[in-house]
Amino acid sequence: MHDFDYVAPTTLDEAIAALAKHDGQARCLAGGTDLIDQMRTGRRRPALVVDVKKIPELNALVVSDDGLRLGAAVPCSDVYRNEGVAQDYAALADAARIIGGIQIQNRASIGGNVCNSSPAADSVPALIALQAVCVIAGPNGPREVPIERFFTGPGGNVLEAGELLVELRMPPRPPRSGSHYRRFIPRNEMDIAVVGVGASVQLEDDGRTVAAARIGLGAVAPTPLLAEEAARVLVGRSVDDEAALSDAAEAARAVIRPIDDMRGTKAFRSHVTGVLVQRVVRAAAARARGESLDYCPGH
């Protein structure tokens, strides 16, 4: 590994100053589960590593009437162990539970997963479904970016030199709503998504008709996607209506731009996107009705 400098600021201002001074040559370290491996294998060679774990704002984890505030450095295991998150933001807990193994989950943060900006990041389709907003701090002041507009390409995002992700903010959950994230992987655990689908579904009083939905897709385009049409075709129709689910699957397939790679072919990814959209919408709707999911990750 190359030589580099390391700082661990305790305030946002110090962090911004350190990042700004190194003008793009600095990299934030939260859990380090992506960064350390990238540095070890020479894929990234930052001159400065800024450990952000000691900044209070990045450690917030609050579920309130205002919604969910999730600090960018909070580890996955804190996320899924939080009852408020597990109850109301279940898709996020689903994702946090399958990122790496238990040791990784004790270090890796959702903020890091977002900033690493892999198209296959497991947390992102869930965050899209849950309408997350990225709260960013930087030399020119704070700004907010909806999660689906945060990414610019594989490994790329809208953060400018000197900027860092402070927290992810999600609105309060509407009544009769449920969410779910699942991915397709060849193994049952310890793997990277070939296709990932997150969905949030709000039902009418009848517990069947879709009032509103949001669907996020991962690993099927250069960036994670918000599948608006796929969600729209469900509204006003029953989640038991096979045709509605099949329309949603088709609409999702229509917006993806998958690649052929060693983890899956275009045709496979496209097929499985449709399969997962149907399964995830059904599961999110079941949760909206208060049912518990009989779901074993990976299966």
Next chain:
Amino acid sequence: MATVEKQRQRKYRVLGTRPVRHDGVDKVTGRARYGADTHLPGMLYAAMLRSPHAHARIVSIDTSAAEAMPGVHAVVTREDFPDVSNRIVELGEGAVNLGHLSQNVMARNKVLYKGHAVAAVAADSIHIAREAAQRIRVEYEILPPVLDVLEAMSDDAPVLNEDVRTEEFGGGTGDRPTNVAKHFHYEKGDVEAGFARAAVIVEREFRTATVHQGYIEPHAATALWNPDGHVTIWTCTQGSFTARQQTAELLGLPVSRVRVIPTEIGGGFGGKISVYLEPVAALLAKKSGRPVKLVMDRSEVLEGTGPTPGSYIRVKMGADRDGRITAAEAYLAYEAGAFPGSPINPGCMCIFACYDVPNGRIDGYDVCVNKPRTNAYRAPGATNAAFAAETVIDEICEQLGMDPLEFRLKNAAVEGTRRIDGVTYSRIGMKETVEAILNSEHYRSELKGPNRGRGVASGFWFNVGLKSTVVATVNPDGTVSLVEGSTDIGGTRTSVAMQLAETLGIAAEDVQPLVADTDSVGYTDVTGGSRVTFSTGIAAIEAAKDIQRQMCERAALIWDCPVDQVRYEDGRVVGPDGQAFTFKELAALVPSTGEPIVGRGTSGKANQGGAFATEVVDVEVDPDTGKVQILRFTVAQDAGCAVHPSYVEGQMQGGVVQGIGWALNEEYIYDDQGRMLNNTFLDYRIPTCYDVPMIDTIIVEVPDPNHPYGVRGVGEVPIVPPPAAIANAIYRAVGVRMDRLPMSPPRVLEKILQSRAAAPAQ
């Protein structure tokens, strides 16, 4: 439920019990020292520069920038290796062309696979060494690679090795450079007449991918080159004597100048027999005058060591109405990798070895391609072959409407059966393993639910004998110190110690086994071929008998009677007039009554009778994604005599798990330039604990007449049946026949979608 132990009569006091392993505490506390744990005063750290190309000529290597770096002490390239070409030497488990071995350790005029070693640097730290390796300038003239076994066999394929000519079985050599290094041919009976008699004939083609052993511990070697010309090497190897010989031969030294000290070894499965790092570390140590440690990372292990070959196999088999095999024919082409030496011959000999085939013909080809030089992997060559043959048998059974286990019972090879390659079996347990599955609770249970299916398959592996040495010293406290040369990858310290304990009639815990270095124990062949419990076990039995004889002599001296009136019996030395010593009593008297008592045992004459396994698996296939879940798996295997049943079960379970990985997801994925894309354990997918159920085991014991206690090696054969058994289960679950490994979700889904498209609309 995990383990079904067969009721059996306890013939032995020690064998068949489950003592705590002698090396257990060190391993669970982390105290055991593995390859990379070696630290010596003044030690340097080394890094390798490897080829980024799959096939290229090396025009020049400029090491000046690396040598100029502060902290760099030595750089080694092809210039530093002696020319050992055209020497063939016997290395314990087969003959090796030294020129090719040397070129594999360090590339000469060509690189033949991505990851081929080109240079190495020793420096004060690993970081300096890696940085310096990157500063070595290598000019390559890139050549087109050939990656597929059938393409490599064609006349217009790029040729890897100018010195390779096709060696025909039974004599004759081709007259031009080729990738086809060897052609094996076996024939028995009248094949055409056999097929003419068949009521059912099935002929299918199969492909299997390159897969790696996936041992947890990467290769590591530390070398010290003394000014007196003696070289000491610490390494994690399956055979310290073969490591010694290979290192000595490649460096042009007499073997007596090289001492290999084996560390603990974190898995090998056949992949830690060839040397990769040892000669390089030794040359760096010679040049720098300091001890040098060289350790691979996982990507280097996957790209730079020997996986097992990808293959093309065609099988044709015929059976009569009664389900008796009338003829069988196979064509196998195995990828040797960069240099000749795939396990094609074992593949040929194993493919129909479970059955009594009256008429058969087998052709096998060893073919060079631009991939790492392949090496042994747990029953090398047999798993590929069984995937093809056992799938064809399943299809024959389907056409005949016959239970696949009944078919196997009817055709099972037994004592006296002659294989197509000419060998006649001694007493073997193929039939008994089939019966064990047939009678198992698993096979008799009903499998319910949609998209679920049950498959079976059998497998054979030879097991070898080879040579071992054991020296055992009687201690005055009544224990025995056992020194052996077999490095312990499967609990063999304990299984060997138990055989010495059984023979002496003492407790297993009263034997202290030690794996010694090449200067401290007699010659011992590799830990491979499932041979250690068998062959080093025989050496331990011989050493125990030697101790018995000396103890009788000592007792006769003490009792002042002729030695022929003293006998060794049940852990006691018994003399005339009711006189007797327990082993412990006499051991206490040894120091005061004469010279030390040291037993010596060697082995090398006995060959093993062969091992068989039959396995059954239940799967569930997701018809919308092609993903296969293993619901239940039972393995029945003939262990001859299960010395330590827990270790036997562990070997059976471990072999099955590796077979499941091979079946479902493991493969080397290449781009069209021959660059491996999945060179980490993220994308080279070995099964995790979430992917396999508890593997149920049924130990069958048909004693091997070639061993005093009937022991058969158990390490390898359980890996052979799983891919075929799983393929057969997938067929029962969703109606598609898989002909390619791995049976990964995209491949299974593609077959399902094809079969749906072909089916008439409902």
